[in-house]
Each structure stands twice: as C-alpha cells, then as structure tokens.
Amino acid sequence: MAANPGGGSTDAGGGPVRHIPVLLAEVLEVLAPVAGKLILDGTFGAGGYTSAILRAGADVIALDRDPTAIAAGQAMVAAHAGHLSLVHSQFSQLADHAPHNGLDGVVLDIGVSSMQLDEAERGFSFNKSGPLDMRMSASGVSAADVVNRAKLADLIRIFAFLGEEKQAPRIAHAIEKRRAEAPFVTTRDLAGLIEIVTPRKAKDKIHPATRVFQALRIFVNDELGELAQALFAAERALKPGGRLVVVTFHSLEDRIVKKFFADRSGRATGSRHMPMVHERLATFDPIGKPMISASDAEAEVNPRARSAKLRAGVRTAATAEAADLSIFDLPNLASLEKLGG
Numbered sequence: 001m002a003a004n005p006g007g008g009s010t011d012a013g014g015g016p017v018r019h020i021p022v023l024l025a026e027v028l029e030v031l032a033p034v035a036g037k038l039i040l041d042g043t044f045g046a047g048g049y050t051s052a053i054l055r056a057g058a059d060v061i062a063l064d065r066d067p068t069a070i071a072a073g074q075a076m077v078a079a080h081a082g083h084l085s086l087v088h089s090q091f092s093q094l095a096d097h098a099p100h101n102g103l104d105g106v107v108l109d110i111g112v113s114s115m116q117l118d119e120a121e122r123g124f125s126f127n128k129s130g131p132l133d134m135r136m137s138a139s140g141v142s143a144a145d146v147v148n149r150a151k152l153a154d155l156i157r158i159f160a161f162l163g164e165e166k167q168a169p170r171i172a173h174a175i176e177k178r179r180a181e182a183p184f185v186t187t188r189d190l191a192g193l194i195e196i197v198t199p200r201k202a203k204d205k206i207h208p209a210t211r212v213f214q215a216l217r218i219f220v221n222d223e224l225g226e227l228a229q230a231l232f233a234a235e236r237a238l239k240p241g242g243r244l245v246v247v248t249f250h251s252l253e254d255r256i257v258k259k260f261f262a263d264r265s266g267r268a269t270g271s272r273h274m275p276m277v278h279e280r281l282a283t284f285d286p287i288g289k290p291m292i293s294a295s296d297a298e299a300e301v302n303p304r305a306r307s308a309k310l311r312a313g314v315r316t317a318a319t320a321e322a323a324d325l326s327i328f329d330l331p332n333l334a335s336l337e338k339l340g341g
C-alpha cells in the first residue's frame with residue numbers, strides 16, 4: 001500500500017513540491033541504458049528517470065497521460081533535441097510508439113507524481129480542498145461521477161477491492177444517503193463524511209479516507225487495466241535482449257507485475273482460467289533478484305520509496321503470447337463507460 005496515497009506532500013516551506021525519483025540507481029542498473037539504445041519511459045512525470053537515461057547516453061521516447069506533465073517537459077525536449085520525444089499517451093498504447101525494429105528497454109514508474117498529489121485542483125488529496133476529480137488525463141469519468149452515480153453494490157466493490165477498505169459497506173451506505181440530499185462536489189465533502197462514519201482511532205497510522213481515495217483514483221484511471229495492457233504491449237514492443245523494468249507502490253499493482261513475469265518466464269503452472277495444455281516458450285528471463293526494494297537510506301530521505309517494489313525481466317526471442325487478462329485474476333468491477341456521459 002502506498003505510504004501516503006491521497007495525503008498530498010509538502011515541503012518545509014509549503015512551496016511547490018519536487019518529485020524525487022524512486023529507486024533511480026536500481027532502475028538504471030537493470031535497464032542498462034547506453035549510447036545507441038532506445039528506451040521508452042512510459043511514465044515521464046517530472047522526467048527524473050528520462051533525464052538520467054539521457055545522461056547515460058541512450059535515446060528516449062517518453063509518454064505521460066497527464067497533459068500538465070507533457071507541457072512541463074517541453075524544455076527538456078528542447079535541451080535534448082533529437083534524443084527525446086515526449087508524447088501525450090497512455091502507456092497501455094506504448095507499442096504504437098515503438099519503432100518496427102523494437103525497443104531496447106521499457107520502464108514504468110506506476111502511480112501518481114508528487115505534483116499531481118500536491119495540486120488541490122486535481123482532486124487527488126483528501127488534505128486539500130479541491131474538486132473531487134482524480135483524472136490523470138483530465139478527461140473522462142471523474143471521482144465525483146463515481147461517488148454520485150455508481151450503484152451501492154459497485155461502490156462497495158470498488159472500495160473493498162481497490163482500497164482493501166474493511167468498512168466499505170458502511171462508507172458506501174453513508175455516501176448513498178448523503179448524495180440523495182446533495183451531490184458530492186469537493187474532496188473535503190467526501191473526506192469529511194468518511195471522518196464521521198469511520199472516525200480515526202489513536203492507533204490508526206493513516207487518515208480514515210486514505211483507502212477510499214486510493215480506490216477511487218485507481219478506478220477512475222483504470223490503473224490496473226492500464227498496467228496489465230502495458231505489460232502485454234512491452235512484450236510485443238521489446239527486441240530480444242530488451243529489458244522491462246517496473247516500479248510499483250502498492251500490493252495490487254505489484255501482484256499484477258509478479259504474475260506477469262511468473263507467467264511469461266515459465267514459472268507459473270497455469271491458472272484456473274488457462275490451464276497449461278501445451279509447452280510454452282518463455283518470453284522473459286528474470287534479471288537479478290525477483291524483487292528489489294529501497295535501501296534504508298533512500299526510505300529515510302524519501303518516504304514514498306518505502307512501499308516501492310521493482311521487478312524486471314529480459315525479453316527472449318520467443319514470439320509474444322496472447323494478451324489474455326485472465327492470467328491476472330483482476331476483480332470484476334463496474335464499467336467506467338456506464339458511469340460516463
């Protein structure tokens with residue numbers, strides 16, 4: 001679980017927050033960027049990974065679904081003319097941005113950036129009053145749409161599965177009652193109701209709204225579906241010998257990455273949906289330790305790093321497998337499309 005998923009982040013002076021890249025040295029070690037290589041950074045953010053990869057001499061295609069991150073990255077594009085292209089796109093589409101002869105590396109740093117959490121207007125943080133939005137792409141269904149329109153049973157499923165919130169039914173019932181009187185508009189509207197329904201106890205380490213905010217953010221941005229599709233896309237877009245490096249911040253996402261590498265490296269024994277009836281060739285070989293986490297020194301300086309997990313694999317020459325989502329056993333949740341419009 002992320003250390004502070006919806007709490008926002010502050011610096012000592014209360015000024016704008018800088019995004020500190022997590023596990024950067026470890027990412028560079030497994031990604032091995034050098035001159036002549038082409039790396040796709042699927043989560044540009046503040047460009048922390050991208051600029052380190054460029055400094056190592058490789059070329060970069062960087063993507064971000066957030067138009068604000070793309071606008072802020074234009075100075076970096078100008079400074080690295082010919083070596084960096086920055087594209088407004090979701091990482092599930094990354095294969096569309098790869099050259100025909102393939103990529104040497106793909107890196108994904110999943111989740112929200114400190115800038116997104118810090119900007120009240122984006123509605124990610126229960127600590128800051130802003131519109132109940134949470135859309136990284138600034139389009140589509142917002143968190144307010146979900147809270148005001150989803151069926152009671154769907155709200156319970158979203159909070160329970162994506163937030164692992166034990167009080168999901170109680171919170172969802174309270175939301176249903178309150179929205180019949182007035183729709184939810186701001187982050188504080190929702191956080192205030194959750195504070196009343198499930199008050200914080202002395203032993204609680206996190207704010208009572210943490211898990212619900214996390215669940216809404218993951219749902220609104222279809223974060224699990226995006227990650228699963230990005231892994232399949234990377235399998236199609238990497239050259240033999242190319243490296244896939246993924247950093248996640250909570251257990252649901254890490255489980256997807258772990259299952260993918262287990263399935264693709266031949267370590268999975270088949271799932272209940274897809275028993276292994278024929279021998280399959282591994283499309284990824286493991287690199288180094290199965291999972292890398294932050295050193296004590298990094299976790300001390302950057303609390304976000306405490307929950308980070310890195311997994312990586314090297315692409316073999318075997319043909320990419322079918323993009324079958326059943327290998328992930330994803331929860332069956334309400335569809336975003338039905339809530340839209």
Ligand SMILES: C[S@@+](CC[C@H](N)C(=O)[O-])C[C@H]1O[C@@H](n2cnc3c(N)ncnc32)[C@H](O)[C@@H]1O
Nearest residue numbers: 021043045046047048049064065066090091109
């Ligand atoms: C944790 S930040 C990345 C920080 C970056 N590694 C750095 O060092 O500055 C995650 C970024 O990924 C972006 N993002 C999240 N989901 C995405 C998706 N499905 N497709 C593209 N970008 C996404 C977010 O908008 C955010 O800017």
